[in-house]
Amino acid sequence: MNLLATQICLLSLTIVLCVDAQHLITVNGEGNKSLSIIGEENSTQPPANLVTQRSSEAETIERAGEDLRNNEIGRRVGAAKLLGKYRNSRTSILLVGALDDQSPLVRRAAIVSLAEHASNGFMVYNRSLVEKIYSKLGDSDVEVRREVSTMIPRLVSGMMRSGMEIVEINGRKVYRAVPSTMRPDLLGMTLKAFLDEDAIVRQNVLKYHIYLNVKIPVETLERLLSDSDLGVLLTALTRISTNASHSKIVNQVKQLSNHKDRGIRLKVVSVARDSNRYHPGYRSILRNMTKDSDLEVLSMAAVELARFGERVPSAVVEQIKSFLLGASGMTTQVTTILYAVSALGVDGIGVYRALTDHSSSKIRAVAWQRYINLSAGWEKSSLWLPAIKDRDKGVRQNVLNSLRGRTNNLTEKELSSLVESKFVDVRIFAAQCLLSAKQNAVDSLGFDLLIDEDTIVRSTTIRAMSARRVPGWVKVMSRSLLDDDYVIQRAAMDGLLDDKKNGIPVLLEYVKKHPQSRISNLARFELSKLGSLP
Amino acid sequence: MMKFLFFLIFNFISSSSLFVHGVTQARDGSVRVVQLLKEENGIRRYPDALPSLLKMMNEQTNARFDTDPLYINTLTDERLNENPILYINCDEQPNLEFSDEERAALRRYMELGGFVYLDAGIKASFLGSDLGHSYAAWEERPEVRELFAQVLPEKTFIPLPRDHDLFRIFFRGLPKNKDLKIQASQKRLPETVLNFVEREKWPQATYSFVGIKVKGRLACVASPICAMGWGRDEFGAWIPPISFRIRESAENFEQNLKLASFSGGTYEVTREDGLKDIIYSESGQRPLWVKEPNGSWRIFKYYSGEEISNYAHAFYSRLGMNVFLYALLH
Numbered sequence: 001m002n003l004l005a006t007q008i009c010l011l012s013l014t015i016v017l018c019v020d021a022q023h024l025i026t027v028n029g030e031g032n033k034s035l036s037i038i039g040e041e042n043s044t045q046p047p048a049n050l051v052t053q054r055s056s057e058a059e060t061i062e063r064a065g066e067d068l069r070n071n072e073i074g075r076r077v078g079a080a081k082l083l084g085k086y087r088n089s090r091t092s093i094l095l096v097g098a099l100d101d102q103s104p105l106v107r108r109a110a111i112v113s114l115a116e117h118a119s120n121g122f123m124v125y126n127r128s129l130v131e132k133i134y135s136k137l138g139d140s141d142v143e144v145r146r147e148v149s150t151m152i153p154r155l156v157s158g159m160m161r162s163g164m165e166i167v168e169i170n171g172r173k174v175y176r177a178v179p180s181t182m183r184p185d186l187l188g189m190t191l192k193a194f195l196d197e198d199a200i201v202r203q204n205v206l207k208y209h210i211y212l213n214v215k216i217p218v219e220t221l222e223r224l225l226s227d228s229d230l231g232v233l234l235t236a237l238t239r240i241s242t243n244a245s246h247s248k249i250v251n252q253v254k255q256l257s258n259h260k261d262r263g264i265r266l267k268v269v270s271v272a273r274d275s276n277r278y279h280p281g282y283r284s285i286l287r288n289m290t291k292d293s294d295l296e297v298l299s300m301a302a303v304e305l306a307r308f309g310e311r312v313p314s315a316v317v318e319q320i321k322s323f324l325l326g327a328s329g330m331t332t333q334v335t336t337i338l339y340a341v342s343a344l345g346v347d348g349i350g351v352y353r354a355l356t357d358h359s360s361s362k363i364r365a366v367a368w369q370r371y372i373n374l375s376a377g378w379e380k381s382s383l384w385l386p387a388i389k390d391r392d393k394g395v396r397q398n399v400l401n402s403l404r405g406r407t408n409n410l411t412e413k414e415l416s417s418l419v420e421s422k423f424v425d426v427r428i429f430a431a432q433c434l435l436s437a438k439q440n441a442v443d444s445l446g447f448d449l450l451i452d453e454d455t456i457v458r459s460t461t462i463r464a465m466s467a468r469r470v471p472g473w474v475k476v477m478s479r480s481l482l483d484d485d486y487v488i489q490r491a492a493m494d495g496l497l498d499d500k501k502n503g504i505p506v507l508l509e510y511v512k513k514h515p516q517s518r519i520s521n522l523a524r525f526e527l528s529k530l531g532s533l534p
Numbered sequence: 535m536m537k538f539l540f541f542l543i544f545n546f547i548s549s550s551s552l553f554v555h556g557v558t559q560a561r562d563g564s565v566r567v568v569q570l571l572k573e574e575n576g577i578r579r580y581p582d583a584l585p586s587l588l589k590m591m592n593e594q595t596n597a598r599f600d601t602d603p604l605y606i607n608t609l610t611d612e613r614l615n616e617n618p619i620l621y622i623n624c625d626e627q628p629n630l631e632f633s634d635e636e637r638a639a640l641r642r643y644m645e646l647g648g649f650v651y652l653d654a655g656i657k658a659s660f661l662g663s664d665l666g667h668s669y670a671a672w673e674e675r676p677e678v679r680e681l682f683a684q685v686l687p688e689k690t691f692i693p694l695p696r697d698h699d700l701f702r703i704f705f706r707g708l709p710k711n712k713d714l715k716i717q718a719s720q721k722r723l724p725e726t727v728l729n730f731v732e733r734e735k736w737p738q739a740t741y742s743f744v745g746i747k748v749k750g751r752l753a754c755v756a757s758p759i760c761a762m763g764w765g766r767d768e769f770g771a772w773i774p775p776i777s778f779r780i781r782e783s784a785e786n787f788e789q790n791l792k793l794a795s796f797s798g799g800t801y802e803v804t805r806e807d808g809l810k811d812i813i814y815s816e817s818g819q820r821p822l823w824v825k826e827p828n829g830s831w832r833i834f835k836y837y838s839g840e841e842i843s844n845y846a847h848a849f850y851s852r853l854g855m856n857v858f859l860y861a862l863l864h
Contacts, residue, residue, distance in 0.1 A: 057795040074785025081833050085822050116836055143724045150839040199720050200841050230715045263770030328564055329601025331589055332768045362602050
């Protein structure tokens, strides 16, 4: 499991983004001169005359190695920087050696170059070298410590590998696995680093201690849960699981539930939810947080309680409603709360009803869908008819998808509301509803849909009329075969093909009379499949 | 003072509720940003970026944005003209080819007062198809140039000067510790990084932007990818991690880099002053070093870590908010 986590972490680190920028140095004439040496833009190889000036990789590394022993700090810094561009075991050894330089500038340059190797896929696996790098977690320079702590996921595989040893038992050589363990001095250094004076180091060690198989002591975690740095606090909260049942930790989380930063309080909600199974105190923390001054925190806590099956007081439900009504769009938290409102049961229906007027189309879409589904709204047109007047197509589509196939026996008045809609998608739905609407509604409104300006509405109407066999349907189909639009002709043909007694003769006659029509070819083919050759 | 002025100006503008001639804002008065996604189901590298930025603007300014961008997949979508800002992440589009109708619609949109933000509209040639890196070249990418040669043939992109209002309309200067939510006593960035950032990378919190004016108004800007710095998770922590590419020097370094072993390709990148940097890059590796037009050589070093990432995110978000707020006010 740890290995998998390490791999995931390494993968995530390899996709770290990189940014660069411009600079403002003014340029003299020499700049232009040098351009001509370099050659064309995007050339894949440097010009030959430039290559000949350059030394080989071995020479470059050798020279840098010498520079690392130079008396001048600047030379040693430059050498350490340059070695970052050449990834091999020789440069690793040189750079690891430079980590003991008395100048922090050289040590910084060396550790940054080693990190560059790692980010370019070259890992140091030699255990003694890796341990040397890791030991710089105790360096006196904060920049070095930060860089080492950032590198922990990349050092783990080299440092924590299990091994094999040969022991002699009763005169026989026996191979025995040696579990991965951290050197005691490094373990002590790691435990100390949890409370490093620098917040970034503390945060990194907290993030990665699991990969190192180093357990965080309860007292240390307790101190970190009262850290003054928000990043450390957030990370510490994600690391409580192994100590979650400890009353000291529960108390600390309880205190954080009143933290002034909203992000921390939101994190507490999430941690309390996940730790609920370890200690009853976490449920109590959630209950207290339903009184939070921030509506978002309050709502998150309340819906989590509702998900546990607890009844949420109506005053809190009202506050959830206020929060959602005030939201300016679908953020992650709003989405979570919006969907979780279903867990509030009957109270939730009222919240969804209120949100059907929200300014955000995404929120309206979800609210309408949930409202209709939770209140069996498809049976009451008064509930859903306002939704199909929504200006946003996405909202209407959501509603229509919830209604499709569920609305039966629409009355003339109900169907009329759909037929008169200015939205094509609603009129298409109206045409689909002809299949199950009351007969008088079909009689009085079917013709309106048949002459609709939109082709899809007309073709859907034709298909519904033929399926329903409304009086005079054969005539409608035969007229429709004469339409210029292929979609209409196709709908009429399909309708006629379904009725062997009345439809097929009409279609046969049409094909005979209009052999050159676009639909006739297909009609002949379909008729021959049915054994009714013209 | 600046923020107070902004408050007044914004309230005035929002009360007028008109940004593009004859069109209105969202129903509740909030401004809806239109985002182009030519392929609705295409791979999106930073799907949460724009909603996060819009939410931040609602929290930190008096502007009111709908945090749901309105996604359109064609520029002829009639809803485009109902909203004042069009955001296009050029890296998220399969291509930047548009029909005659779409190009005409884009031109009309800008002429009517619409503002177009082309994120990743600048991209250095050596980055190739790597979408996750930015590099501050000072010219628009070739596809963008080609597109706008057809949309506004009489115009060309011009670099925005460092003192342009866009960089200071609301946020000014580089992030401080309080912006990063860390202790005042805590060291922000490694010294070399901070030095380079303040003097060269983002001086006075500026960045390489190019723009086109229409009827005297800045109607379109292009920048290196900024969206990667806008994302926040639900607890307020930045996502994803960002590292810095820094130019560094050292004693006797120019001679060393001239002679150092190298077998890759070279690339030219346009600088702010119009001259070219020569980037030395080896296949499969990050760029190695650069020869600058004044003849000096510097090596690229890569710095990563929580503090670096937080700093970059804070900068990009402040910059992004400035762009959208500028768009609203102009």
